[in-house]
Amino acid sequence: MDPQLAEELTEEDLKARELVASVNDSEGAIPVESTEDYHGEQIGDLTVSEEYTAANSIQILEGLEAVRRRPGMYIGSTSATGLHHLVYEIVDNAVDEALAGYCTEIGVTINPDESITVLDNGRGIPVDIQPQAGVSGVEVVYTILHAGGKFGGGGYKVSGGLHGVGASVVNALSKNVCVRVHLNGSIHEIRFERGKTTQPLTIVGETDHTGTEVTFLADDEIFEEVVYEFDTLKERLQEMAFLTKGLRITLTDARGEEPRTETFHYEGGIREFVKYNNRHKDLIYDKIMYAEGMKDGVYVEVALQHSDTYNENIFSFVNNINTPEGGMHVVGFKAAYTQVLNDYARKNGLLKDNDKNLSGDDVREGLTVVVSVKIAEPQFEGQTKQKLGNSEARGAVAAIVSDGLNFFLEQNPKVARLIINKATLAARARDAARKARELTRRKSALESTTLPGKLADCTDRDPKNCEIYIVEGNSAGGSAKGARSRRTQAILPLRGKILNVEKARQDRILGNEEIKSMITAFGTGFKEDFDITKLRYDKIIIMTDADVDGAHIRTLMLTFFYRFMPQLIEQGHVYVAQPPLYRVEKGKKEHYYAYDDKELDKILDQIDGRNDPSIEIQRYKGLGEMDAEQLWDTTMDPAKRILLRVEMEDASVADQIFTLLMGDKVEPRREFIEKNAKYATIDA
Numbered sequence: 001m002d003p004q005l006a007e008e009l010t011e012e013d014l015k016a017r018e019l020v021a022s023v024n025d026s027e028g029a030i031p032v033e034s035t036e037d038y039h040g041e042q043i044g045d046l047t048v049s050e051e052y053t054a055a056n057s058i059q060i061l062e063g064l065e066a067v068r069r070r071p072g073m074y075i076g077s078t079s080a081t082g083l084h085h086l087v088y089e090i091v092d093n094a095v096d097e098a099l100a101g102y103c104t105e106i107g108v109t110i111n112p113d114e115s116i117t118v119l120d121n122g123r124g125i126p127v128d129i130q131p132q133a134g135v136s137g138v139e140v141v142y143t144i145l146h147a148g149g150k151f152g153g154g155g156y157k158v159s160g161g162l163h164g165v166g167a168s169v170v171n172a173l174s175k176n177v178c179v180r181v182h183l184n185g186s187i188h189e190i191r192f193e194r195g196k197t198t199q200p201l202t203i204v205g206e207t208d209h210t211g212t213e214v215t216f217l218a219d220d221e222i223f224e225e226v227v228y229e230f231d232t233l234k235e236r237l238q239e240m241a242f243l244t245k246g247l248r249i250t251l252t253d254a255r256g257e258e259p260r261t262e263t264f265h266y267e268g269g270i271r272e273f274v275k276y277n278n279r280h281k282d283l284i285y286d287k288i289m290y291a292e293g294m295k296d297g298v299y300v301e302v303a304l305q306h307s308d309t310y311n312e313n314i315f316s317f318v319n320n321i322n323t324p325e326g327g328m329h330v331v332g333f334k335a336a337y338t339q340v341l342n343d344y345a346r347k348n349g350l351l352k353d354n355d356k357n358l359s360g361d362d363v364r365e366g367l368t369v370v371v372s373v374k375i376a377e378p379q380f381e382g383q384t385k386q387k388l389g390n391s392e393a394r395g396a397v398a399a400i401v402s403d404g405l406n407f408f409l410e411q412n413p414k415v416a417r418l419i420i421n422k423a424t425l426a427a428r429a430r431d432a433a434r435k436a437r438e439l440t441r442r443k444s445a446l447e448s449t450t451l452p453g454k455l456a457d458c459t460d461r462d463p464k465n466c467e468i469y470i471v472e473g474n475s476a477g478g479s480a481k482g483a484r485s486r487r488t489q490a491i492l493p494l495r496g497k498i499l500n501v502e503k504a505r506q507d508r509i510l511g512n513e514e515i516k517s518m519i520t521a522f523g524t525g526f527k528e529d530f531d532i533t534k535l536r537y538d539k540i541i542i543m544t545d546a547d548v549d550g551a552h553i554r555t556l557m558l559t560f561f562y563r564f565m566p567q568l569i570e571q572g573h574v575y576v577a578q579p580p581l582y583r584v585e586k587g588k589k590e591h592y593y594a595y596d597d598k599e600l601d602k603i604l605d606q607i608d609g610r611n612d613p614s615i616e617i618q619r620y621k622g623l624g625e626m627d628a629e630q631l632w633d634t635t636m637d638p639a640k641r642i643l644l645r646v647e648m649e650d651a652s653v654a655d656q657i658f659t660l661l662m663g664d665k666v667e668p669r670r671e672f673i674e675k676n677a678k679y680a681t682i683d684a
């Protein structure tokens with residue numbers, strides 16, 4: 001354990017540290033059918049050109065009824081993720097107004113009753129009667145599915161939540177909605193309950209400005225729980241602000257005694273996004289390269305900068321929606337970026353005639369880049385429909401990156417040299433790593449993949465039944481070997497600390513004994529060679545002491561998984577064991593285990609143990625203090641143990657957390673640990 005780190009951390013910090021395993025609401029998964037149907041505008045129960053006749057108004061109610069019957073189809077889930085989507089849907093309409101050039105400020109307030117108010121200073125949703133519909137524009141927007149941006153003529157809807165389904169869905173899923181439009185000197189108000197108009201559009205006052213104010217209370221008959229998480233909203237709203245330069249978004253939490261407010265406003269847009277993402281990293285140069293332009297109907301913005309880290313971080317967006325799987329816009333970026341750097345390197349003698357070209361991986365080592373495109377009719381592909389399919393985006397991004405980057409390199413020859421130097425070093429290291437890998441491959445072919453000597457493997461050969469405990473320290477490893485169920489549980493003891501993969505290049509990482517043991521035990525290979533079908537255990541369980549060292553070792557292991565085998569985390573194979581902190585003994589016969597202080601208090605209350613002299617409380621300092629039976633009872637018995645499943649937050653947040661916790665900078669790490677303590681789902 002790093003003694004410096006040990007000093008910095010208090011007991012309190014330990015819990016917070018566990019958030020490395022940053023656990024997310026897994027119900028965010030979207031049924032594939034729904035994303036396909038609802039990304040576009042063309043699909044809907046009604047289109048706005050249809051007449052809003054009596055017959056149609058019945059259909060409209062049926063439309064909103066359908067939303068209430070199958071909310072998951074429209075917002076992904078009825079858990080916290082779906083609830084927060086409601087806010088984004090309304091905010092998206094205001095952001096569209098900003099993108100159209102009419103709105104500069106958006107306010108979002110979480111009210112004390114868990115209703116949400118969204119306010120903008122745009123033109124105001126049209127209030128005049130729509131000739132075909134026979135009712136006001138605002139009523140159409142809030143009662144017809146997908147009325148969105150087709151209305152009002154001209155512009156297309158560019159932003160949009162994951163599902164882009166709009167205000168009518170929010171209305172259908174809200175107990176009540178109140179919309180106030182400031183327009184033509186008057187405040188126009190309309191109210192709804194569960195999608196039905198309860199107060200027609202009425203003038204309720206005078207105004208001297210324009211804009212829209214929407215307040216809605218999500219329906220607790222639909223949502224599991226109507227409680228908003230400030231930080232969840234904050235993250236998305238901040239992202240929106242980064243992606244829409246100049247727009248000011250204010251988030252207020254009015255639920256507490258003191259209202260809490262945060263404002264996001266970035267004149268630099270995605271340049272500041274890059275800066276923000278790199279804020280805990282050591283940079284190799286200060287400037288941020290930025291390019292912007294419109295080509296073939298695609299508006300492109302790219303910003304990038306290098307840090308001295310070894311990983312690439314590509315954040316890509318289409319119409320302000322995150323595309324973690326990338327797509328044509330990312331392909332275009334990568335192609336142009338690699339090409340321009342190689343051309344520059346050759347032209348300026350940084351690559352010699354007989355040097356090989358720098359590879360894409362080499363030039364992207366340590367790169368943070370944001371690629372944001374806005375496009376009229378995005379086509380989404382791939383398993384989760386998050387990958388941009390429009391091929392015109394590839395050419396457009398490539399052209400704009402080429403121009404921008406060429407200009408930037410010419411203007412900043414020192415920076416150019418630094419970038420190419422880094423890539424050259426990366427190429428050398430990658431070469432060394434490849435050789436090392438080939439050597440291990442050849443070796444393993446000869447030795448028929450010998451499992452590590454320290455591994456006590458299980459006997460069952462069906463991975464589905466098997467789990468591996470990675471245990472800190474040899475002594476705890478011994479207890480675990482004594483305790484385990486030999487058929488299904490394997491034990492791999494690790495000697496103290498594993499290498500911090502955040503601070504080392506691949507060749508050194510692969511030389512590390514502990515890391516080699518894990519890789520061979522899992523059977524999957526890693527990085528490009530990773531193959532989940534070869535995984536030898538269904539559960540990989542990290543079991544460390546409940547102290548500072550244990551937390552540190554756990555963090556190191558998670559960092560390794562995250563960087564080398566992220567699929568293990570993505571597919572839910574990684575768990576953290578929860579050994580108890582206390583053993584309470586009452587007399588000779590009764591004993592209890594407590595996993596935290598709260599539980600200890602509860603047990604002491606329950607057994608009336610506060611003043612009982614026969615009560616003995618043992619605080620476990622490490623796994624080693626438990627004998628095999630105790631370890632089995634508390635931590636390893638599948639029928640009784642508590643396991644925390646490790647899940648990925650979205651890549652951006654996870655990367656930041658890892659950099660923060662594992663990187664060189666101490667102060668931001670301390671701040672972060674002090675501020676945060678969210679985390680963890682329980683899997684019994």
Ligand code: 1YM
Nearest residue numbers: 093094097118119122123124125137148151152212
């Ligand atoms: C707090 C939520 O919805 N603002 C908003 C929405 C619209 C307009 C302005 C708007 C758009 C257009 C013309 C247009 C919308 N209008 C429509 C529709 N804030 C919020 N601000 N005039 C005003 O797109 O041409 C849908 S959204 F369809 F009625 F035009």
